[in-house]
Amino acid sequence: MIVRSYTGRTMGEALEKVRNDLGDNALIIETRSLRTPGLLGSRSGYEVVASSAPDDSPAPAPKPAPAATDWRQDLIGELRRPGQAAGLQNAQDDRHLGDELAAIRRQLARLSLGQHTPTASLGEELTTCLEAGDLPPELIAECDQALQRAGDRLKPGQRQEFLARFLAHNTPVAGAIDWNGCRHLMVVGPTGVGKTTSIAKLAGDLVLRQRRRVALVTIDTYRVGASDQLQAYAELLDAPFAVAHTPAKLKEILASLHDCDNVFIDTAGRNPRDEARLQELRGYCRQVPGLQVMLAAPATCGRSEFAGIVERFSTLPIEHAILTKLDENLAAGRLLGCLRRHRLPLNYVTTGQEVPHDFHAADPLELARMVFTPEMCAA
Ligand SMILES: Nc1nc2c(ncn2[C@@H]2O[C@H](COP(=O)(O)OP(=O)(O)OP(=O)(O)O)[C@@H](O)[C@H]2O)c(=O)[nH]1
Ligand SMILES: [Mg+2]
Known part of the structure; x- marks a missing residue:
């Protein structure tokens, strides 16, 4: 599986580079906006980290650049063609692809809300869990920062309990009445x-x-x-x-x-x-x-x-x-x-x-x- 980073002045431009290089089945791992200082003020752009489809096949040869399209439409189109996207071999592939598509869907939702991916420390599984419970985005971001601060002092098995304690600390409760x-x-x-x-x-x-x-x-x-x-x-x-x-x-x-x-x-x-x-x-x-x-x-x-x-x-x-x-x-x-x-x-x-x-x-x-x-x- 190949993982590469692509930049562009717009998100659409960066996503087009992903598609040209890694093909239609590319998986978006992370996106973020960039701001680089320059002589005439700061310039903004986007970075997309993407991987090839997880079957270890070599990246397809670059294709000629297609006409610029709205990147959201591109992704939505892919989400609607799951069968074509991976050449499914068996139920396991199917499940795997389903997970990947769900991850892309969530990415898409975040992007359309203008949010940056808050999953740097949380990872996909914990982010999914917090989002499924409808934890407000600002609290998800705080959880992410808390994990970041904890760093590698936490073993993987301790992350959920650590976050539960962090959230509990942020939940005001009076307790039993006297x-x-x-x-x-x-x-x-x-x-x-x-x-x-x-x-x-x-x-x-x-x-x-x-x-x-x-x-x-x-x-x-x-x-x-x-x-x-x-x-x-x-x-x-x-x-x-x-x-x-x-x-x-x-x-x-x-x-x-x-x-x-x-x-x-x-x-x-x-x-x-x-x-x-x-x-x-x-x-x-x-x-x-x-x-x-x-x-x-x-x-x-x-x-x-x-x-x-x-x-x-x-x-x-x-x-x-x-x-x-x-x-x-x-x-x-x-x-x-x-x-x-x-x-x-x-x-x-x-x-x-x-x-x-x-x-x-x-x-x-x-x-x-x-x-x-x-x-x-x-x-
Ligand atoms: N699942 C569930 N049902 C509950 C719970 N507490 C109450 N109920 C049910 O909710 C319904 C309404 O309960 P009530 O205590 O009559 O509600 P109320 O607020 O006094 O209602 P009004 O006086 O009409 O405003 C009943 O069917 C209760 O059994 C609970 O913790 N869980
Ligand atoms: Mg009553």
Whole structure:
């Protein structure tokens, strides 16, 4: 297999040189932009490192230069003709070629985004893994730099764990709540994220494992069956239960529950764009002294949805956060990016529908290791 470097004033020019020299099956290993100082100011250009197809065949004779075409179109054309590109002999060749094409596709995506290849230290496999988990590009670049700094002090088998620790270090997490300092906890969040179920899990743990006296109160008087759902959990835990229709009533109920160690207050799901409903929640926060607020945010949403939820609910005095449905998350890297960006005071994660078992205190290293699970890396 031949590996050579080609330069050109444009990326298209450099890629044409690759094609002329190594043929249609050439594999792009790396691309980067160049800036060389000159008398009349700096000149820019591009370098492409490419190899011949991995069958050790000699490079084909140079062809006459074809008319200049858009290099992206050239590559797209090649991606659409996988069968012609390698003269497949068997399934192994096929798989190998598939991997190479996937690598070229990712290169193409990076180039079309104007990004430089961030894989110098990460290598293709780790970059693929981080990209598949949708880790933000700036975090991928930081991982690359971290590996570069570590240099050869790391053995190959230690690279994933090193990166998991690096990512964990960059993921702000508050950890388990000190329940002695949190008597009245109101859980807010969008509709259907798992607020009521999360309350049942937290309360269940406090009652069954920590032997605390807990009460459940709901101010969700909108959804049919909402209070029944919480009441059913209260009965299972043998805990007091009440419904409050107004802040004044909630104040009264909390005063009557003075012998309970902790009181959970469930709320109706709020569409983050529904300002009137959020205003109502702000009224409860203002009028009920000592009320602490926990945001329930789903681990399943995209970056902009997550940002919208945090932004809208941050008009409430959020002191705690629980990340729900972690078991349904398909992009651990994206989640880490959201957590780092919004700096949620994350206490707990929930990992399934089973009450009270499917939750635990948030652990940054565990969240970061999710990026490297085989399912994530194979995505
Ligand atoms: N997979 C999964 N499902 C969950 C989890 N937590 C809750 N659910 C499910 O999500 C659904 C909604 O849960 P609820 O607790 O009723 O959600 P909510 O936020 O109270 O809903 P509203 O009160 O209608 O806004 C239920 O089917 C739960 O079983 C979790 O961690 N993983
Ligand atoms: Mg609910």
